[in-house]
Amino acid sequence: MSESVPGLTPEVFAPVEAPVSPPQASEEVEFVQLLTPEGERVEHPDYSFDLDDEAIKGFYRDMTLVRRIDTEATALQRQGELGLWASLLGQEAAQIGSGRALNSKDMVFPTYREHGVAFCQGVNPLNLLGLFRGVDQGAWDPRDNNFHLYTIVIGAQTLHATGYAMGQQRDHAVGDPETGEATIAYFGDGASSQGDVNEAFIYASVFNAPVVFFCQNNQWAISEPIDRQTRIPLYQRAAGFGFPGVRVDGNDVLATYAVTQQALKRAREGSGPTLVEAYTYRMGAHTTSDDPTKYRLSEDLEYWKLKDPIERVKAYLARQAGVDHNFFDEVEAEADKVAAELRQGCLAMPDPELTDFFQYAYVDMPDELAEQRDQYAAYAASFNAEGEG
Amino acid sequence: MTAEHLYRTVRLIRRFEERAMDFVRSGEIVGGIHPYVGQEAIAAGVCAALRPDDVITSTHRGHGHVLAKGVDPARMLAELMGRENGLNRGRGGSMHAADFGLGILGANAIVGAAGSIATGAAWAYQRQGKDVVAVSFFGDGAMNEGMLLEAFNLAVLWRVPVVFVCENNGYATTMPVRSAVAGSITGRARAFGMPAFTVDGQDPEKVLAATTAAVSRARSGRGPTFLECTTYRFDAHHTFEHRARLNYRSTEELSTGRSRDPVEIQGERLAADVRAAVDAEIEALLDAAAGVALGGAHPDPAAALEFLYASPEVNR
Numbered sequence: 001m002s003e004s005v006p007g008l009t010p011e012v013f014a015p016v017e018a019p020v021s022p023p024q025a026s027e028e029v030e031f032v033q034l035l036t037p038e039g040e041r042v043e044h045p046d047y048s049f050d051l052d053d054e055a056i057k058g059f060y061r062d063m064t065l066v067r068r069i070d071t072e073a074t075a076l077q078r079q080g081e082l083g084l085w086a087s088l089l090g091q092e093a094a095q096i097g098s099g100r101a102l103n104s105k106d107m108v109f110p111t112y113r114e115h116g117v118a119f120c121q122g123v124n125p126l127n128l129l130g131l132f133r134g135v136d137q138g139a140w141d142p143r144d145n146n147f148h149l150y151t152i153v154i155g156a157q158t159l160h161a162t163g164y165a166m167g168q169q170r171d172h173a174v175g176d177p178e179t180g181e182a183t184i185a186y187f188g189d190g191a192s193s194q195g196d197v198n199e200a201f202i203y204a205s206v207f208n209a210p211v212v213f214f215c216q217n218n219q220w221a222i223s224e225p226i227d228r229q230t231r232i233p234l235y236q237r238a239a240g241f242g243f244p245g246v247r248v249d250g251n252d253v254l255a256t257y258a259v260t261q262q263a264l265k266r267a268r269e270g271s272g273p274t275l276v277e278a279y280t281y282r283m284g285a286h287t288t289s290d291d292p293t294k295y296r297l298s299e300d301l302e303y304w305k306l307k308d309p310i311e312r313v314k315a316y317l318a319r320q321a322g323v324d325h326n327f328f329d330e331v332e333a334e335a336d337k338v339a340a341e342l343r344q345g346c347l348a349m350p351d352p353e354l355t356d357f358f359q360y361a362y363v364d365m366p367d368e369l370a371e372q373r374d375q376y377a378a379y380a381a382s383f384n385a386e387g388e389g
Numbered sequence: 390m391t392a393e394h395l396y397r398t399v400r401l402i403r404r405f406e407e408r409a410m411d412f413v414r415s416g417e418i419v420g421g422i423h424p425y426v427g428q429e430a431i432a433a434g435v436c437a438a439l440r441p442d443d444v445i446t447s448t449h450r451g452h453g454h455v456l457a458k459g460v461d462p463a464r465m466l467a468e469l470m471g472r473e474n475g476l477n478r479g480r481g482g483s484m485h486a487a488d489f490g491l492g493i494l495g496a497n498a499i500v501g502a503a504g505s506i507a508t509g510a511a512w513a514y515q516r517q518g519k520d521v522v523a524v525s526f527f528g529d530g531a532m533n534e535g536m537l538l539e540a541f542n543l544a545v546l547w548r549v550p551v552v553f554v555c556e557n558n559g560y561a562t563t564m565p566v567r568s569a570v571a572g573s574i575t576g577r578a579r580a581f582g583m584p585a586f587t588v589d590g591q592d593p594e595k596v597l598a599a600t601t602a603a604v605s606r607a608r609s610g611r612g613p614t615f616l617e618c619t620t621y622r623f624d625a626h627h628t629f630e631h632r633a634r635l636n637y638r639s640t641e642e643l644s645t646g647r648s649r650d651p652v653e654i655q656g657e658r659l660a661a662d663v664r665a666a667v668d669a670e671i672e673a674l675l676d677a678a679a680g681v682a683l684g685g686a687h688p689d690p691a692a693a694l695e696f697l698y699a700s701p702e703v704n705r
Contacts, residue, residue: 195538198538202570231546
């Protein structure tokens with residue numbers, strides 16, 4: 001007990017550990033790391049990365065393509081082609097590392113920023129753009145790629161994920177580390193303060209549900225920094241709910257892969273939930289509607305640029321694995337091609353009939369809603385009539 | 390003096406609850422109550438550590454808390470009977486007793502909800518530069534309510550002068566704590582960086598000592614403290630159980646649980662004659678309270694909508 005509390009006597013109280021302050025960006029943070037920002041492989045006593053350099057080249061490609069898709073989407077928003085975009089810039093390793101650790105039967109519950117995980121699950125990026133262009137309301141079937149629709153309500157998907165995982169349990173799909181199923185719930189540091197998320201922790205723990213809570217701590221809940229969000233490192237929350245938590249360097253794709261894989265294995269074999277805190281940084285704005293220069297210092301950004309998730313893999317591949325420039329050039333060219341196709345596809349998306357939106361809420365449209373639809377259609381048509389006259 | 394004060398409080402609560410249960414049986418109290426029997430040491434010990442201007446929030450099982458904070462038993466009994474002379478003119482009933490003058494910000498029937506109210510109130514006092522402390526009572530079941538955990542986080546972040554008192558009586562209605570609370574109760578509070586302690590909730594003096602320390606910590610600007618008071622609910626979750634046996638506790642468990650009775654624990658610390666005098670005093674007090682309550686008028690049904698809004702216009 002580091003804080004003295006007058007009047008507290010041992011027979012009255014059991015001992016308590018002092019609260020720990022969350023780390024600041026400039027401090028050294030303790031986490032699982034297998035690849036340093038300089039591209040050096042390092043060992044960890046509990047986690048190892050067992051795949052070969054070909055797999056690492058694959059991660060490099062994934063991250064590069066995803067960053068390119070993200071950059072293109074931001075540009076499209078700036079040009080008025082999307083209503084909004086939530087950039088994943090800086091979080092590629094957290095998403096690709098965890099996304100590539102998933103098996104085909106695992107289920108993903110994302111926030112609205114999981115473009116990298118969507119990519120890993122095989123969701124067409126054009127589908128993501130449809131949502132942000134406003135031509136549909138998320139036009140992918142969650143069952144096609146085991147990738148649930150984007151959830152905008154902060155933290156709500158952790159409950160959906162826990163419920164889904166309890167379903168997997170009741171379907172007897174849990175118990176074998178090889179063939180078992182698991183669920184992964186993505187959320188951010190801001191969501192950790194939501195009661196919903198804490199209730200999801202409780203249910204998952206009490207029912208031993210096969211769910212991995214994957215928190216990308218990107219240091220900012222819009223403009224709220226992490227030290228105003230929690231007094232203790234987020235991964236330590238899990239201990240208070242009776243399950244393990246681990247912090248991983250979220251800008252290290254190898255470590256993120258290894259840690260997530262172990263957490264998923266635990267879930268699949270029936271050992272219950274794990275909280276993974278991927279320690280990363282949101283390099284861009286919260287969304288295209290946000291201007292982070294209003295609330296954070298450029299030196300912070302400079303500090304994190306040195307920890308870039310892609311550069312460290314490139315450094316490793318070039319210096320340690322003998323990968324030559326042809327590979328990097330090919331990936332760049334592929335990324336440009338993907339981006340060009342994405343742009344083309346985005347511009348070619350048909351505008352929706354606005355009256356269609358009335359039909360998505362109910363299987364059988366109530367009379368009142370049909371009336372509203374007709375009223376709206378008449379109102380919209382009145383503009384055409386005026387224009388013609 | 391402290392020993393006698395604590396005994397008077399636990400005894401008052403015990404006898405108040407026993408008499409209230411009689412009035413439930415006789416039909417004077419409609420709808421039943423959640424008896425506090427067995428948990429009296431917590432209300433008595435906690436409230437004895439507070440100044441009159443400190444504030445509390447209470448629960449669906451709140452008679453003990455408000456009595457310990459100084460509510461007149463006659464007005465509380467009249468409230469339970471829905472009379473015009475009740476604490477809240479008969480509109481609040483068992484689960485919504487409030488008296489801002491006594492620092493009672495309200496009992497709250499919504500499990501865990503009052504934690505946010507106590508935190509908000511204490512935060513307001515802090516911002517006004519006052520050294521008032523808030524205490525929030527809640528049970529083990531509330532530990533699984535997201536909004537209570539949100540209050541923990543904010544209280545710790547902003548060093549709010551609030552003391553969280555968890556009365557762990559082993560059951561959320563019929564759900565045993567071991568099936569409902571993942572991890573541990575104090576571990577849950579520590580997960581937000583809050584100092585958390587387990588206290589013997591059957592001993593009023595231990596509860597008083599722990600709360601005094603926690604309150605002094607809060608008052609001196611060092612933030613919230615969490616106290617888990619281990620206790621046992623001697624009687625039903627709610628008086629409906631008197632009619633419908635739910636069979637979730639064995640007779641062995643009940644007899645072990647009831648063996649540590651706060652009234653006896655504190656009573657044994659007094660001389661026999663002092664104890665007898667206090668007992669007699671309380672019976673007289675409650676006799677008079679029953680008379681006052683039973684003599685109270687029933688509210689006029691036409692006035693049912695009054696007191697919802699400050700402006701009577703809204704009610705029309």
